[in-house]
Amino acid sequence: MQKAEKRIVDLAESLSEKPAVEKMRRDFALLEAALYVAGRPLDLNELCSILKTRSKNKTKKCVKMLMTEYANRNTALEILELKDERYVLQLKAEYTPLVKRLVNRPLLSTGPLKTLSYIAFRQPISQKRVVDVRGHHVYGHIRVLKEMGLIAAERSGRSLVLRTTEYFADYFGLSHEMATMKKELTHVFEDSAKQEKPNP
Amino acid sequence: MQKAEKRIVDLAESLSEKPAVEKMRRDFALLEAALYVAGRPLDLNELCSILKTRSKNKTKKCVKMLMTEYANRNTALEILELKDERYVLQLKAEYTPLVKRLVNRPLLSTGPLKTLSYIAFRQPISQKRVVDVRGHHVYGHIRVLKEMGLIAAERSGRSLVLRTTEYFADYFGLSHEMATMKKELTHVFEDSAKQEKPNP
Amino acid sequence: MASAVISRPFYLRPPWNILFEFHKLEKLTPWNINIAYLLASFLEEMEKTGQTDFRASGVALDSSALIYLMKSKLLLKLEEPPPPPKPPQDFLPPPLFLPLRHELTSTTIKHLLEVLDDVLKGEKLIHLEKTVAEPILPEPSEILPQLDAFLVEIELQMERLYSFLSEKVKGAGIVEFSTVTKGVARLDAIRTFILLLFLAQDGRVSLWQNEETEEIYVTIGDLRIAEGGKADS
Numbered sequence: 001m002q003k004a005e006k007r008i009v010d011l012a013e014s015l016s017e018k019p020a021v022e023k024m025r026r027d028f029a030l031l032e033a034a035l036y037v038a039g040r041p042l043d044l045n046e047l048c049s050i051l052k053t054r055s056k057n058k059t060k061k062c063v064k065m066l067m068t069e070y071a072n073r074n075t076a077l078e079i080l081e082l083k084d085e086r087y088v089l090q091l092k093a094e095y096t097p098l099v100k101r102l103v104n105r106p107l108l109s110t111g112p113l114k115t116l117s118y119i120a121f122r123q124p125i126s127q128k129r130v131v132d133v134r135g136h137h138v139y140g141h142i143r144v145l146k147e148m149g150l151i152a153a154e155r156s157g158r159s160l161v162l163r164t165t166e167y168f169a170d171y172f173g174l175s176h177e178m179a180t181m182k183k184e185l186t187h188v189f190e191d192s193a194k195q196e197k198p199n200p
Numbered sequence: 201m202q203k204a205e206k207r208i209v210d211l212a213e214s215l216s217e218k219p220a221v222e223k224m225r226r227d228f229a230l231l232e233a234a235l236y237v238a239g240r241p242l243d244l245n246e247l248c249s250i251l252k253t254r255s256k257n258k259t260k261k262c263v264k265m266l267m268t269e270y271a272n273r274n275t276a277l278e279i280l281e282l283k284d285e286r287y288v289l290q291l292k293a294e295y296t297p298l299v300k301r302l303v304n305r306p307l308l309s310t311g312p313l314k315t316l317s318y319i320a321f322r323q324p325i326s327q328k329r330v331v332d333v334r335g336h337h338v339y340g341h342i343r344v345l346k347e348m349g350l351i352a353a354e355r356s357g358r359s360l361v362l363r364t365t366e367y368f369a370d371y372f373g374l375s376h377e378m379a380t381m382k383k384e385l386t387h388v389f390e391d392s393a394k395q396e397k398p399n400p
Numbered sequence: 401m402a403s404a405v406i407s408r409p410f411y412l413r414p415p416w417n418i419l420f421e422f423h424k425l426e427k428l429t430p431w432n433i434n435i436a437y438l439l440a441s442f443l444e445e446m447e448k449t450g451q452t453d454f455r456a457s458g459v460a461l462d463s464s465a466l467i468y469l470m471k472s473k474l475l476l477k478l479e480e481p482p483p484p485p486k487p488p489q490d491f492l493p494p495p496l497f498l499p500l501r502h503e504l505t506s507t508t509i510k511h512l513l514e515v516l517d518d519v520l521k522g523e524k525l526i527h528l529e530k531t532v533a534e535p536i537l538p539e540p541s542e543i544l545p546q547l548d549a550f551l552v553e554i555e556l557q558m559e560r561l562y563s564f565l566s567e568k569v570k571g572a573g574i575v576e577f578s579t580v581t582k583g584v585a586r587l588d589a590i591r592t593f594i595l596l597l598f599l600a601q602d603g604r605v606s607l608w609q610n611e612e613t614e615e616i617y618v619t620i621g622d623l624r625i626a627e628g629g630k631a632d633s
Binding site for chain 2: 032040042050073092098167
Binding site: 236237238239240288289290291293295296299300303307308310313314316317318320321322332333334335337340344371372373385388389 | 491498499500504614
């Protein structure tokens with residue numbers, strides 16, 4: 001808790017508005033909780049809904065103060081503002097190599113990961129086609145991938161069309177724009193195929 | 201950054217030991233980074249290896265100071281000390297219902313969680329008994345709980361006996377010793393019963 | 401009575417005697433009688449012993465038709481099964497909610513692409529030929545033409561259900577069994593399920609079940625998806 005917030009705390013206290021201070025602390029904690037459990041960038045709408053307010057302005061102020069608090073704490077975590085007023089809580093890049101050996105849980109097991117990779121590569125793709133290629137068991141995968149926010153389904157006429165989400169792009173560091181993303185995927189794919197050849 | 205740490209910072213600064221303060225801040229950040237990325241309890245050996253020290257004492261002091269800092273910040277996150285000198289960073293339980301919809305991984309729904317709490321409470325318990333009491337649908341729950349490593353099954357004669365795993369105990373910060381764990385669980389159930397009552 | 405002196409014909413011995421003792425038929429559980437086996441072995445035995453008796457064959461045919469009819473009636477009547485035994489009572493503690501912890505995951509784009517390679521290899525191998533599912537219910541015996549009326553009735557009901565489903569799956573391409581049977585009496589839901597099995601047997605619908613929720617999903621078999629095809633090229 002540092003300068004920026006302290007000033008407001010002082011101000012509120014000077015006005016004998018103890019409940020306001022309480023409320024603000026609570027809002028800070030709620031935003032921190034949201035950013036922590038999401039582990040991905042959240043936009044202002046999502047943050048507003050957590051604070052149960054419609055005021056984007058108020059939410060923005062609050063999250064910026066939280067950013068300042070994190071910056072002042074000067075530890076391993078940081079809150080960053082991304083494009084389009086999205087905010088993310090993450091580990092400072094410099095710490096990643098020092099602790100990454102503790103990270104050993106995969107995002108998905110192999111089956112669902114295969115289904116995800118196929119959808120990403122062929123998107124937009126009908127659910128039916130994915131099932132035809134991968135088998136009936138992928139209905140379970142598709143449900144999990146949806147629950148994890150990695151893919152989204154939309155109706156198109158009589159069929160369900162699947163595509164990856166912004167969270168997917170954020171997670172793998174790909175573009176949000178589909179054409180660009182597919183190009184990126186193809187490039188990486190071709191590169192890795194080339195690299196593979198010397199060691200068959 | 202609050203009292204406990206500040207006192208030490210003051211102390212170090214008064215002794216003109218700036219590099220020591222730097223080092224301490226760095227150790228704090230490393231421990232925070234480790235606990236943040238692991239998302240599971242880490243024991244002193246793991247924490248020592250992150251700090252590149254063999255002194256468990258030093259590491260313990262450092263992590264306890266980090267715990268105090270978190271407690272003083274009074275926000276949504278907490279560092280808990282579990283049995284056998286293990287430490288975990290997690291969201292305070294009171295924030296779970298407010299932000300769980302942002303979690304991007306399949307969380308167990310109430311059904312499997314009820315099956316889990318029943319197994320934990322009655323363990324070791326035959327799979328047949330669980331099915332008799334909870335219904336045939338719990339075969340699905342049992343499979344998911346096994347996949348998540350929360351329960352384990354072993355054969356005893358002709359029947360399958362279920363019990364919770366060490367990972368389960370860690371996840372809930374419970375004792376690994378079954379009798380103690382059951383006592384702890386009884387408290388947890390009583391607490392949650394109390395919490396339920398005001399908001400039916 | 402002179403013939404009575406001759407040894408009893410083989411078909412009055414078990415197991416064929418079932419077909420010749422009408423008064424006992426009603427007391428039997430039709431499901432326990434394997435008609436196909438009885439008739440096949442009856443013919444075999446008749447050929448073997450040389451005791452060709454068209455009256456006996458006629459009676460056997462008549463009885464098996466009757467047993468088949470009993471089976472069919474039971475299938476459609478579907479008396480409510482006896483209620484399951486009550487589960488033993490025990491203290492059910494409240495659910496344990498897992499504490500939320502952020503956890504970095506180790507999957508990188510490299511992993512994604514490694515498995516993609518596998519899937520694309522599989523994609524090439526796939527010939528999207530529909531394999532015809534094994535019949536779920538036994539084929540009706542051909543020696544029982546009098547049951548055709550009953551089958552026609554089933555087909556009528558199948559048609560009705562099929563057009564209802566075709567309407568329901570519009571858009572999503574899928575409909576849940578629970579949606580199809582929403583607000584329907586239990587007995588009718590079971591009937592619908594049996595008709596669905598018939599439709600699936602004919603390859604006109606596809607069924608699959610979610611193991612966790614136990615929900616059954618239904619798609620119309622001949623669904624064609626234009627948009628998906630374009631993207632697949």
